[in-house]
Amino acid sequence: MSSLLPGARVVKAFNSLHAQFIAPDPCHEAGRQVLFLAGDDADAKNTVRDLTSEFGFAPVDLGTLREGGRLIQLGGPLSALHVLKQD
Template sequence: MKIGTLGAGTVAQAIARHAVSHGHQIVLSNSRGPASLTGLAEDLGPLAGAGTPEEAAAAEVVVLAVGWPQVPDAVVALPPFDGRIVIDATNQFVSPPPHFEIADLGDLTGSEYVASLLPGARVVKAFNTLYSQYIAADPHHEAGRQVLFLAGDDADAKATVRDLTAGFGFAPVDLGGLREGGRLMQLGGPLSGLHVLKQD
């Protein structure tokens, strides 16, 4: 599978390392341009490359992993997604820790807001409840596999993300749609920051 990243910070890098280690291609992108990612792509190996956001967004699966204030600028110039899958790994921090100011989106969940900015995308919320070190680590532990919560409104898109992340070693748990499941997963929800294992 070809996977693109919008953003190339710790979360995107952790997902990229899992992807290339399981034979997937990665196209990394950020706001500073491909040249700034050459070293990272070389470190990830021959399955990784650096590209523009437009090139990353053309992949089969696109990981959105930028800071919340950067989300609109990261996606505003992208063409319609035409049914491609976007994994929304964002959290609505208006300001970074230790201040923890959370964006007020009214009745919308964070992923519903993100979906509204991505015409044609099939958005699946995933990875946002885990601290980055848990995403980067081997999901297999003596006591079981790292649980990965996900939510989305398209069953086929969720199945693709479930199978992809299960291939990485995670134990995906489907929480339903972006409204119900997304509310459980987003900042302030009962599953935000919850790190649990599933016994095999």
């Protein structure tokens, strides 16, 4: 996908969560909503990690788009997984 946008810094995030877990406050009594992300550009992933952490999510870096992206694509083992991180 990133090959279609030369020079773009692509980070895959949010697609593995149902909207019902994105729309409300990601901070719960039991913990923060985990947000899986993947990408090939470390700086871009750091930006997304920092921004989503400020929103209240608990971002988890799964690695590259090829490897981590497969884990969170539709039908992947982490797709639609609702996980809370206890702080």
